[in-house]
Amino acid sequence: MKPERAIRGWLDHLTVERGVSDNTLSSYGRDMRRYQAYLEQRGITDVAQVREEDVASFLAHLRTSAPGEGDAPGRTALSASSAARTLIAVRGLHRFLLLEGVTQVDPAREVRPPTVGSRLPKAIHIDEVERLLEAASVGDTPESLRDRALLEVLYATGARVSEAVGLDLDDLPGPDVPEEEAVVRLLGKGGKERLVPLGSFAREAIGAYVVRARPLLAAKGSGGPALFLNQRGRRLSRQSAWAVIQTAAGRAGLDQHLSPHTLRHSFATHLLDGGADVRVVQELLGHASVTTTQIYTQVTVQRLREVFAESHPRAR
Template structure:
């Protein structure tokens, strides 16, 4: 029968879920990308993964970038990463003899630095959450937590009540691959969370079935990642910062403002949950840009 591509994809996704502990969002992205790869192989009459050549894999990237898909380079690169992972898995499990995807080059990505708001802009954004109702108090607690801890949105909504230690002023976050880390929570965030816990969460909880989640939706269940992004977007619109905000904005601000304040990059790495310090070092470029602006406007030689 050979190594049927569809069967190998399912085995690979099971491996990611069970052995690697990949997050649901990651699995969904891999499944979507690999479904496109299966379509690509079918279009080439390839029903055995062992028959796939490097040229077949290489042709997948331009196919993604062309009509009707017209994917961005970053999306095509992500899809290729999923395909390369699939072929590595197939070789590891002796389903195919050679990793034909190993040397396929991903599309070049434009150099992009994380977009960070200034401290004043963050204050403006947080002020966009107004009102004393349960939803408004929850939204303020969410945004304060995101900025105070550098959590990903998925980590914030995945936090349970028991993960928050108000005495130690810390919260347990569950990151990519199931990795956990404990990070400090600042006083403004604790104040916002306390207001939510006392004046909002009990009312929200009565509408649900006893969810352990820290952040509840209007039905008493766990707040979703999409709803949390909607909260952030709404606060941005209310404060006039719509064009400046993305789902990772407050995480970027957390890292950039720490480094600008003199924090060691390796400490910031731990707080962000980055596996490699090189991932964190992209934020140092942002702070260097800030220093360059200050130099250009302040140094007597720079003014000439």
């Protein structure tokens, strides 16, 4: 079977049988284009011809030239984490082909990903979060009310940006729900739902946006039940959410490389700093494993060391 046909079959399987998200499918598609181009360069016209050394060579090639479609020269090498993610896609493809009986062996099974260094999440201090939120609500336009509500939701719930822009009006607590019972329903990875408490600041910002701004935006298009709308009245995109936080960061005099994920990191870090149990934070973040959440405990320990070094008379 030609690599192009095999790859298309695997991606169709992920879409129909596995129900992977559009973002994951897009990433895998990009990885597969790299892989297909590399196999073509090596003269491999049938996936049954792929050997372990071909997969290992592809991984090494990723780390040196990062091949894209057509393997344009001068491309920057992929990081260890990006190369490891690409290898995961390649492994998934060959495991699928083996299970489907297209091939007799899995050439990617024994290829090991590059070591990925443990990188601590980036979080900003509480006062910086407050400056960022204030900077998002400059003026009294529909867009400024929306931007403030969006950032309040990201920080108050620790939502991923895709979860925040995917919110519908029905995912919010009604106006008559007592504050201590107010939760927002987030749709996470794999279609897994979770309920996260919604604090008074976020609820107030959402209320101001829904009452005073959303109807004006909705009148311009067909956003349907979407909570956050763009200027054309359609559901706000992930890219637009990124632009919102970067614009607010610029106004607040903060690093303009901040992303919506920065608020998710800050949400987790500030909860742990405040004494929250790591398993509670795991549930709030929607992590499948507590191991993923535990990286945030390293951040708080680092902060404790900083405070100790600055405050204790015998620290030096």
